[in-house]
Amino acid sequence: xVIKKINGGITAAQGYRAAGLSCGIKKSKNKDLxxxxxxxxxxxxxxxTTNHFKAAPVLLSIDxxxxxxxxxxxxxxxxxxxCTGEKGMKDAIKLVSxxxxxxxxxxxxxxxxxxxxxxxxxxxxxxxxGIDKLVPLLSKSGNSDAAEAIMTTxxxxxxxxxxxxxxxxxxxxxxxxxxxxxxMIHPNMATMLGFITTDLSIKKELLQKALKAVVDLSFNKxxxxxxxxxxxxxxxxxxAKAGNNQIVKEDDDYYAFFEVLQxxxxxxxxxxxxxxEGATRFITIQVNNAGTIEEADLISRKIAxxxxxxxxxFGGDPNWGxxxxxxxxxxxxxxxxKVTVSINNRKLFNKGxxxxxxxxxxxxxxxxxxxxxxxxxxxxxxxxxxxxSDLSYDYVKINAEYHT
Amino acid sequence: xVIKKINGGITAAQGYRAAGLSCGIKKSKNKDLxxxxxxxxxxxxxxxTTNHFKAAPVLLSIDxxxxxxxxxxxxxxxxxxxCTGEKGMKDAIKLVSxxxxxxxxxxxxxxxxxxxxxxxxxxxxxxxxGIDKLVPLLSKSGNSDAAEAIMTTxxxxxxxxxxxxxxxxxxxxxxxxxxxxxxMIHPNMATMLGFITTDLSIKKELLQKALKAVVDLSFNKxxxxxxxxxxxxxxxxxxAKAGNNQIVKEDDDYYAFFEVLQxxxxxxxxxxxxxxEGATRFITIQVNNAGTIEEADLISRKIAxxxxxxxxxFGGDPNWGxxxxxxxxxxxxxxxxKVTVSINNRKLFNKGxxxxxxxxxxxxxxxxxxxxxxxxxxxxxxxxxxxxSDLSYDYVKINAEYHT
Numbered sequence: 001x002v003i004k005k006i007n008g009g010i011t012a013a014q015g016y017r018a019a020g021l022s023c024g025i026k027k028s029k030n031k032d033l034x035x036x037x038x039x040x041x042x043x044x045x046x047x048x049t050t051n052h053f054k055a056a057p058v059l060l061s062i063d064x065x066x067x068x069x070x071x072x073x074x075x076x077x078x079x080x081x082x083c084t085g086e087k088g089m090k091d092a093i094k095l096v097s098x099x100x101x102x103x104x105x106x107x108x109x110x111x112x113x114x115x116x117x118x119x120x121x122x123x124x125x126x127x128x129x130g131i132d133k134l135v136p137l138l139s140k141s142g143n144s145d146a147a148e149a150i151m152t153t154x155x156x157x158x159x160x161x162x163x164x165x166x167x168x169x170x171x172x173x174x175x176x177x178x179x180x181x182x183x184m185i186h187p188n189m190a191t192m193l194g195f196i197t198t199d200l201s202i203k204k205e206l207l208q209k210a211l212k213a214v215v216d217l218s219f220n221k222x223x224x225x226x227x228x229x230x231x232x233x234x235x236x237x238x239x240a241k242a243g244n245n246q247i248v249k250e251d252d253d254y255y256a257f258f259e260v261l262q263x264x265x266x267x268x269x270x271x272x273x274x275x276x277e278g279a280t281r282f283i284t285i286q287v288n289n290a291g292t293i294e295e296a297d298l299i300s301r302k303i304a305x306x307x308x309x310x311x312x313x314f315g316g317d318p319n320w321g322x323x324x325x326x327x328x329x330x331x332x333x334x335x336x337x338k339v340t341v342s343i344n345n346r347k348l349f350n351k352g353x354x355x356x357x358x359x360x361x362x363x364x365x366x367x368x369x370x371x372x373x374x375x376x377x378x379x380x381x382x383x384x385x386x387x388x389s390d391l392s393y394d395y396v397k398i399n400a401e402y403h404t
Numbered sequence: 405x406v407i408k409k410i411n412g413g414i415t416a417a418q419g420y421r422a423a424g425l426s427c428g429i430k431k432s433k434n435k436d437l438x439x440x441x442x443x444x445x446x447x448x449x450x451x452x453t454t455n456h457f458k459a460a461p462v463l464l465s466i467d468x469x470x471x472x473x474x475x476x477x478x479x480x481x482x483x484x485x486x487c488t489g490e491k492g493m494k495d496a497i498k499l500v501s502x503x504x505x506x507x508x509x510x511x512x513x514x515x516x517x518x519x520x521x522x523x524x525x526x527x528x529x530x531x532x533x534g535i536d537k538l539v540p541l542l543s544k545s546g547n548s549d550a551a552e553a554i555m556t557t558x559x560x561x562x563x564x565x566x567x568x569x570x571x572x573x574x575x576x577x578x579x580x581x582x583x584x585x586x587x588m589i590h591p592n593m594a595t596m597l598g599f600i601t602t603d604l605s606i607k608k609e610l611l612q613k614a615l616k617a618v619v620d621l622s623f624n625k626x627x628x629x630x631x632x633x634x635x636x637x638x639x640x641x642x643x644a645k646a647g648n649n650q651i652v653k654e655d656d657d658y659y660a661f662f663e664v665l666q667x668x669x670x671x672x673x674x675x676x677x678x679x680x681e682g683a684t685r686f687i688t689i690q691v692n693n694a695g696t697i698e699e700a701d702l703i704s705r706k707i708a709x710x711x712x713x714x715x716x717x718f719g720g721d722p723n724w725g726x727x728x729x730x731x732x733x734x735x736x737x738x739x740x741x742k743v744t745v746s747i748n749n750r751k752l753f754n755k756g757x758x759x760x761x762x763x764x765x766x767x768x769x770x771x772x773x774x775x776x777x778x779x780x781x782x783x784x785x786x787x788x789x790x791x792x793s794d795l796s797y798d799y800v801k802i803n804a805e806y807h808t
Contacts, residue, residue, distance in 0.1 A: 050733075051729060051732040051733050052731070052732035052733075052734070052738070052740055053728050053729065053731070053732035053740060054732075080725075082725065082729075083725060083728055083753065083756075083757070083758055084757075084758070085756065085757040085758075117725065118723075118725025118726070118728065118729065119724065119725045119728075119753070119758040120758075229729055230725075230728075230729055230732060307711070307795075307799075307803070308803055311799075311800050311803035311804045312803065312804065314800065314804045315803070315804030317804065319522075320523065321484075321486070321487060321521065321522025321523045321634075322522070324457050324487055324522065324523075324634075325455060325457065325486075325522065325633055325634055327456070327457070328455040328456035328457035328634060329454075329455050329456075330456070334456070336456055336457060349487065349523070352487075352489065353487070353488075353489040354487055354488070354489075354523040354524075391711075391800060392800060393797050393800050393801070395711075395715075395800075396715050396718065396795060396796060396797050396799070396800060397797070399711070399712055399715035399716065399719070400715045400716065400718045400719030400721065
């Protein structure tokens with residue numbers, strides 16, 4: 001199948017408009033309010049954080065997503081509206097009502113998504129004024145403003161779009177997305193937001209199934225610092241504007257869509273890691289020949305979240321001992337004498353014993369911007385790929401100075 | 405009971421001698437070889453790392469500790485003799501033999517313990533020469549040299565000793581210990597070594613039971629960076645020189661000993677955190693009114709190992725939202741509306757909602773060297789205290805530059 005990269009991000013697919021502006025939540029005056037809008041009701045799917053302290057907008061969306069269709073999502077950065085009690089929930093509901101009114105759509109079809117500082121009430125006056133100005137800005141070219149307005153400590157905005165043809169009848173489908181990430185990124189989707197739009201026609205159950213599956217293979221396979229958030233959400237809208245025969249079962253069309261959706265979410269997930277707080281290197285961890293997906297997943301997370309491994313990567317130091325120690329600390333059965341560890345395709349630990357390489361010969365091995373760490377258990381046939389960033393001075397700086 | 409702090413560390417108790425010197429493992433020429441020796445056979449107990457990749461000296465000791473008594477422990481820093489295969493094991497055995505020969509004791513009663521870089525073979529020539537010089541140095545005043553020689557990235561050596569009287573007959577008992585820690589410190593005793601000596605007479609089974617229990621309350625309640633090591637070990641020797649009636653059951657004498665042993669191990673554990681790599685603050689995490697010890701433990705670890713919490717502490721930023729987010733990410737049932745979080749005795753989050761405090765009023769709240777984070781679940785009666793350090797620029801520096 002030919003998958004074509006196209007411009008337009010979240011508004012690339014037919015029938016979508018977006019906008020973004022600064023309403024004053026952020027002191028920096030950077031954009032902090034965005035909206036994504038579908039000209040007709042779109043089938044909706046979403047995946048949310050598993051954190052106990054789900055933010056008000058997340059709790060609201062978990063309820064609303066049960067509705068079959070969606071028209072718009074309002075997104076603000078700078079304030080997460082998390083741990084804000086009843087007032088926070090009232091605020092979220094009020095902003096949704098206001099947006100629905102402005103758009104002249106049913107408020108059941110409008111969602112709100114927030115990211116930023118935890119535990120502070122939303123500056124409602126600023127948001128209300130912001131919505132007034134934002135809705136008239138909705139346009140086919142608003143994608144970049146929206147992608148910018150959802151950023152927190154992100155350094156660059158993240159958007160992508162693809163087109164492809166359905167195998168059954170060649171209908172051209174477009175799909176676009178945007179995301180924000182940076183700190184607190186963790187397997188269970190911490191403090192990351194993702195928004196995806198497509199003009200495909202597909203049954204709600206299948207849309208949800210596909211989204212859940214690709215999120216597990218993308219946003220749930222990244223980590224910047226191992227923390228989880230109160231606000232993580234990924235939304236997917238499908239408004240059927242492409243005019244294809246609705247996908248109602250897991251046929252070739254479904255798998256074609258799934259493939260593109262996976263490529264899109266993996267692209268966005270990797271973009272989040274590239275832009276991880278203070279990240280200087282992009283680290284891929286491959287756990288191969290594990291007994292089960294679950295154990296491969298556990299091992300890859302353990303290595304990815306090891307501060308010792310992450311600082312070694314920052315220092316460009318091929319300290320495979322730290323990788324082995326992280327692996328060894330996993331509560332999983334495996335044969336130590338079968339374990340192999342490679343860094344950037346260079347085998348350093350072979351079937352349980354180190355390979356004798358002079359230090360000089362390892363110089364430069366990890367000086368690359370991208371680092372590949374491979375662990376082979378020689379146990380079964382399952383594998384997992386996981387992406388993370390290094391731990392740098394700037395990570396500490398950004399996170400020590402974020403709040404006050 | 406009166407517990408008196410005394411001098412002498414590992415040689416404070418009757419019948420113990422120690423020594424430490426530089427044998428050249430460390431390029432720095434700092435001391436790197438130590439020995440602890442009991443003039444008569446001592447009852448032995450030990451607790452070891454749970455890492456799959458146990459270093460050769462650990463594997464050897466797990467086997468040897470089954471012997472009833474122990475006479476000496478040789479300890480080297482600078483090289484962990486971990487992931488070194490059969491050769492590593494042969495080397496460990498050879499050094500034990502050599503030490504036993506020099507001391508004229510049975511080699512079954514000699515242990516070896518190593519810490520430092522993983523995956524490199526021991527420089528045997530240096531160690532063999534070192535042992536030749538080390539054994540003649542054994543003395544009652546060798547405790548400080550030994551405590552220094554076991555250090556890796558530690559900035560200060562860690563030793564302590566106490567005396568107390570047994571409740572049954574007033575026999576004076578002495579107990580001393582030393583430890584090394586710094587990076588890779590984690591609940592499951594990662595890359596920390598501890599050595600404790602006492603002149604108490606006690607049954608081996610009770611000695612082991614007491615050690616296991618206090619390690620859970622001390623060395624297993626600390627974390628610097630959440631990583632686990634291949635070499636962690638805590639040894640306890642009891643040579644009966646005090647002449648008390650042997651403790652053979654869990655009577656008052658046993659509990660008196662237990663109390664002092666716990667005080668000693670908690671002191672050493674906290675010393676390790678104070679000296680954590682790059683640590684600028686000492687953080688105590690108290691989880692109160694949890695349903696079970698296990699869940700209190702899990703929550704305290706999750707908060708202690710959150711890089712976002714640790715960097716906030718470094719920045720002196722009372723960002724309780726990160727504490728709540730870490731708590732919320734634990735897979736434990738609790739009522740969100742009962743959760744209270746305090747920092748340095750100031751309540752910031754009360755029964756599920758933030759307390760409205762002006763930012764100015766929070767300035768300075770976390771500028772103290774010691775930070776107390778309290779989480780109350782209002783669920784049950786169990787509590788856990790856990791100790792960790794902040795995450796600073798220096799942590800990154802030390803760990804990015806440790807190896808090459």
